[in-house]
Amino acid sequence: MNTDMIREALDRQADRVPETQRVRRVLAARAAQYARRRRRRQVIAAAMVTAAVPLLWGLVRYQPAGRATSAATTVAVPQRTIPLRYRPAWLPPGVHEATDAMTIAPGASGLSVKRSYTRGTDDPDYVGVPSMTISVFVGDDRLLGVRQQGVSPEPISVNGIPGTYQKGPDDQVMTWLPDSSVTIMLREAGLGLDRTTLLRIARSVMPDAGSRVMPLAVGWWPGHLAEGRAVVSASGQPGVAKIEAGTVSVTVGSDVDRHVPGGGQPLTVGGHPARWVTVAQGDLPLTYLVVVLRPRHLLVVAVNNGFGESTVIGQRDSIRIAESVVIDETWPDWTTNG
């Protein structure tokens, strides 16, 4: 007997994995139950807020943005801004900012912001597109910035602040903590920047008090989903805005269907021409609802039904999501590119 026996015993235990399909079914039921419980809590919270609003009204004034447009209804878009927090004062020639993203999950313990940079025109939010990102993790989320891939970190100094440098097979990352509640992670993949250049960018990172306005709101999500992240294009880039909730993303803007396959089932959504595309990627069904809002402005509801496989979101839910979308008509990219 030796440690090999332990390994054999644990291998035997691994063979007792519960039946996946059954777990998947139970998971769907539990996810729905969880969503119901969460809705009940929201109702109770809403009742408490209703009681508190008259007291707070004199102190806090809610400021909706301008007019809004929707495939189905027209309501005011609650103004949501992305605080940019930090920016690099120096970038290599040809590298420009493409998008800014923010965690918007309700109840998130912290708040993270990710600014993405690239050389070309491809969306750096997509896997495999050469990019550089500056992520700022705040509060309890700051440990999310710590890498876990088992590569030994090399110590670096970013303007006197100790940090780490890690180079993996596909990317390189510098991480440092400018103060006790913030972690900054600078990641480069595929842009061909060397360590010295990356360190120069890191040392140029400085606080940024600016913000970006999110011109998009989604009025309805399936019960088990909660908004997780908002993304909006950087200044001077083709206007794109996206909100993600779990496995679903809603994107509005020009030139947003580059990653959507052609064809599909023709539909009409909220009076607009649309198409429904289903793609089998391995055993992960991906679906896209593409709605033509204006000649150059599209709305895409993309669903990845693979993760967790708990609840499948079909055409009906996708249409309902699309019909609940409202867009701030004062969004400059909306008015100039339409």
Next chain:
Amino acid sequence: MRLEPLLRYATVVTCDAHLAEDVVQDVLIRAQGRWRRIGALDAPERYVQRMIVNEFLSWRRRRATRSSVPLDPAALGRIAPSGEVPNGGLTSGNSAERQVDDREYLLRLIASLPPRQRAVIALRYYEDLSDGQIAELLNCRPTTVRSQACRALATLRRAMPDPRAFPVSGGTS
């Protein structure tokens, strides 16, 4: 991210298929709400695995129930009852049966370890993680991992006495 590898991981770490199912479901439901954030990490699967370990340990704290290891019916009649130490493993049956029974008995011993020790054993000998990696997962120091492993192996060694069994310095740091 696929469901089956997560279930398999949890089944080994918890040493309890039913508990593993509960833990994985809870973790996935929570992870789904913030998947975009987790998915943006370089190793999201490691993050979810960490959630599973944490959920298992907290689950154990909340429920404070004893888990059981399902045993093959054929093995049930042959393994030593709880508290009874077999003489160098098992004494009946042919060699292959003995190996199976030894594994079953050992599995039951592992399942009876305190949760943290159980997780250390699973992560060290099934996942082949170093003590440093386990410490990161369990949010403790590598020395703590080594002491947990040491205690676990000592318990197993007492229950299955063999001078060659379970060297204490089996892990890496």
